[in-house]
Amino acid sequence: MQAFTQLTGITAPLDRANVDTDMIIPKQFLKSIKRSGFGPNLFDELRYLDEGQPDQDSSGRPINPDFVLNLPRYKGAKILLARDNFGCGSSREHAPWALLDFGFSCVIAPSFADIFYNNCFKNGILPITLLSEQLDQLFEDTQATSGFELTVDLEAGVIQGCSAGDITFNIDSFRRHCLLNGLDDIGLTLEQADNIKRYEQKRQQQAPWLFAK
Numbered sequence: 001m002q003a004f005t006q007l008t009g010i011t012a013p014l015d016r017a018n019v020d021t022d023m024i025i026p027k028q029f030l031k032s033i034k035r036s037g038f039g040p041n042l043f044d045e046l047r048y049l050d051e052g053q054p055d056q057d058s059s060g061r062p063i064n065p066d067f068v069l070n071l072p073r074y075k076g077a078k079i080l081l082a083r084d085n086f087g088c089g090s091s092r093e094h095a096p097w098a099l100l101d102f103g104f105s106c107v108i109a110p111s112f113a114d115i116f117y118n119n120c121f122k123n124g125i126l127p128i129t130l131l132s133e134q135l136d137q138l139f140e141d142t143q144a145t146s147g148f149e150l151t152v153d154l155e156a157g158v159i160q161g162c163s164a165g166d167i168t169f170n171i172d173s174f175r176r177h178c179l180l181n182g183l184d185d186i187g188l189t190l191e192q193a194d195n196i197k198r199y200e201q202k203r204q205q206q207a208p209w210l211f212a213k
Contacts, residue, residue, distance in 0.1 A: 001124045003182030007105050008151040009078025012068055013142045019082060020089030021116060025098040028054055035123075038094060039101035043069060073146040081138055082109040087116025096123040106152050108159075110135055121175045122184050126154060128169045137164050154179060 029041045031054055040058040045051075047070060049062040063070050069077070080099070086109040087095060096119045099107065106126045120127040130138075141163050142148045150161040154176065159167040171179075178184070204211050 001122075001182045001184040004105060004124060004126050004154055004179040006151065006153045006155070007078060007126075008149055009105075010074060010076055011079040011081060011138070011142045011148055011150050012074040012077035013081045013139050014068060015081075015083065015139060017083035018085045018088055021087060021092050021095040021113075022089055024087065024095040025092070026052070028052070029098075030092060030094050035097045036101055038098035039103070042098040042102040043067070076103065078103055079106045079108065079150050079152065080104045081135060081142060082107060083135070084110045084132075086112050087120075088113040091115040091119075093119050093123070096120050096125050100125055108135065108138065121179060124179070124182070124184075126152065126171075126179060128152070128159070128171075130167065130169060134162075134167055138162055138167075 023045065024043065025038055025041060026044050029038060029044070029052070032038075041052055046067045047064055048058070049064055052058065052061070068074060086107065095116060100123060104125065106128065107120065108128045108130060110132045111129060112120075112127050117127050138150070141161075148161075150159055152159050154171070157169055157171065159169060
């Protein structure tokens with residue numbers, strides 16, 4: 001997993017609450033477990049005017065000109081602003097995969113669904129919870145200035161670029177450590193590789209019959 005330390009990028013405003021995981025990545029696209037290739041179908045029902053199908057080339061599909069991510073000013077956005085209860089619904093890990101594959105590495109909202117929130121950390125996305133008043137200001141800044149950028153510094157716990165000044169945020173120390181060092185569950189386990197090897201060697205001496213071929 002790629003480490004997250006500091007991110008500067010265009011910020012896109014998704015001004016709606018209760019965005020569920022089926023809206024983030026519709027159910028028909030859940031056939032693959034490769035963690036990649038989901039970006040073209042992120043928010044599929046909102047981005048396109050037709051119904052998307054698995055393995056379909058989305059480059060020629062009719063787009064919804066009114067959807068925020070289709071507006072030229074938000075092209076290449078890396079930070080997504082959202083409203084309350086983002087990521088609710090089913091527990092599909094494909095939702096953060098789709099966000100990451102599209103280019104988003106940070107989502108800022110007043111609240112997140114618990115499972116989605118946890119899945120973000122496990123896949124290298126930083127979900128930040130702020131007060132609704134702080135989000136309102138960020139929405140205003142983003143909509144007022146084309147190409148508006150924020151800088152998110154995880155190590156310092158600060159968001160820079162808001163017209164009202166720097167915004168501090170808090171992340172659980174363990175999750176912060178994992179993101180800063182690019183550690184998912186597998187990476188955390190591999191940190192104990194030497195201890196695991198010593199245990200296996202000791203166990204083999206204590207109970208050799210368990211290892212007989």
